Amino acid sequence: MTMQEGTGTAPEPDQAVEQKIQKLRELYADAPEVGKRALENVLRKDATSFVGKPRTRMESAGRVGSRQGRVSELTLIAPFVEGGAERLRAFLQLRDGNFDDTDRVGTVHDMRFVFLDNDTKLLFCTAYDDEWDPYIDDFATKIPDELDLFMCNCVGWPGTRSPSVKDWIAKYQIAADGWYVANPDLTVAETRRLNRVGHALEEFLDKISD
Amino acid sequence: MPLVDRLGGDLPRAPVTVELDDIQATVLRYRPEPYYGTHVMLHVEDAQAGREFVQRLTPYVDSAADWWQAGDVWTSIAISSTGLVALGLPEDSLRSFPEAFRVGMAARADKLRDYGPNDPTNWDRPFGTGEIHIAVSIFSDTEDKWRRAMETAGQQYQGFSGVTVMLMRDFGAQPGDLNPLGYKDSIGQPAIEGCGVDSLPGQGPPIKAGEFILGYPGEAGVPLPMPLPDVLGRNGTFVGLRNYQARVGTFNRFLREHAQTEQERELLAAKLVGRWRSGAPLTLAPTQDDPALGADARRNNDFTYAADPHGRQVPLGSHMRRMNPRDTKMALLADVNLHRIIRRSTTYGAPYDPDATSEQDDEVARGTYFIFLSAKAMATMEFLQQEWINNGNFMDLGDERDPNVGLQEDGATFTIPQHPVRRRIHGIQTFNVLRGGEYFFMPSLSALRWIGELRHSSGHADERAEPS
16 A cells, blocks of 8 residues: 555546557557567457556656555666676675575565676666665665675765765666566565464464364 | 753763754753743744844853753744745855755655645644744743743844744643643653763663764764854754644544553553553553653663563554664664654643543644754654654554554554454554644754844845855
């Protein structure tokens, strides 16, 4: 449930949807044959499964980025400094998939680090709960070195403790045009809680069925 | 009674490293017990007259020097963003204030989650209109001293053309100093480094002065951004004021619906807040109120949650635990020291009536000016409103909200952990409704003198103050 519930935009009137479909047809007229055929096939089927009415209104997350329900996306492309890609790759290899220290942040669903264009740029994507802005000061006193170790490899990273760190992120952040979340109401904390409740319930059922 | 006497003369001292004699008394002096006073909200029509008023009143504004042994009666001045404009501060000074302060609390309603009944369109005028420029507050421990201080302050603005009174709100004088819902309040205060007094029992390690007073390093090791010039920003702080109308009828009905006996009702009331009416914390008095404990400043805040991780004594969602989680293991990474506030709230209107249960009782003039001070009061209040008040995620409580100042939606719940099965109360209501709010800057005494001595109107390059 979002705070802004009730102020969402009304569903598009049918006419506007028709216009969008018409525009899509025009654009796909120039698409490869396989795409043209696919569009007609899809439109012949039940278009209500993807047109217009998202379960949760897509809204903005902080200054940049999109949000579905409680879950927000952050996509960032920033150039590496000299030697930055090498350092970051070595650090990630050392971790070898171990991100236990990220667990305690409690809001991060996932993170990915992708090296682009011959190791000249970093693509960083993450899904996280609500907004990160309110917690940036907490990161600056609780986990500044952990963040700096990653991000110092990008051009101009001012340091987690710097007041300009929010501006740096906004500068390299790109809002996603599409953003899908299977369970937009489930935060990381809530998912963990439901997991615990589920286990407890199974245990309880085991006991009474013995 | 000064703080040192409330503690029975047993005050842990620490070195003074901040300029107490330049900082306004309200920043450090605890609210008197008992307390009386008035907030006067003024509008400045003429910049020159406004500055002259500030200049005339400044000698009566008390400093925080020896704050632990002073404190019977004092006067403070705070200025809103529109007030700084009305007083003709230089453009580059005005621009140096944080965005949230400049646009004002009403314009930040979205960030503060002030929706529905709390929306600024429902506020009492003149809150949120930009017409409140200067807030003069008088705190006193006796009615007599309060009246005399009011007379002195009044002499500075009465019949003074160019400055008009928008609103006068007497406060305090409540039986037992209870708030409008019948609780002793403002007990938990942060310990602040460098202010002369070491941590009081239960306060935890002192927090860096820069979190509360501008010009000193904060918890991250660096000073927070400060308004310019230096003389204006240094030793000042920001004040947030939120005017809550208490819905006493709704509150009493809720207690009656969910508890049968008076004893059960009082326990439920304590579970909502984390303290009994007397101020005694549930941690130290888990089953019944202990008024002697509540009244004892040496003991009533001296506890941690180490033995209560699941909230079976103090519910994780109770007001006290949300506003200061202390050593609670939270679901989200947060630094408790970054979100503390100095609290100087004042209660006004009719005292709490335990028998009031009607809808009309919700509208009897009775409420709280929730007043908080911090070097980043705006950011802190937005954090608290978003994360710790109108959210339950950080305590693993889903959508549950603060039972005291949270804005409850239909069907909202409040969870009381207990063994073997928790109790979950459905249909908790909004007990305090927001009817106004403002941000103010509380300048140092030297900044007040600097403002009083400004002689030019703003906006021209040749009249700008020297940047620091």
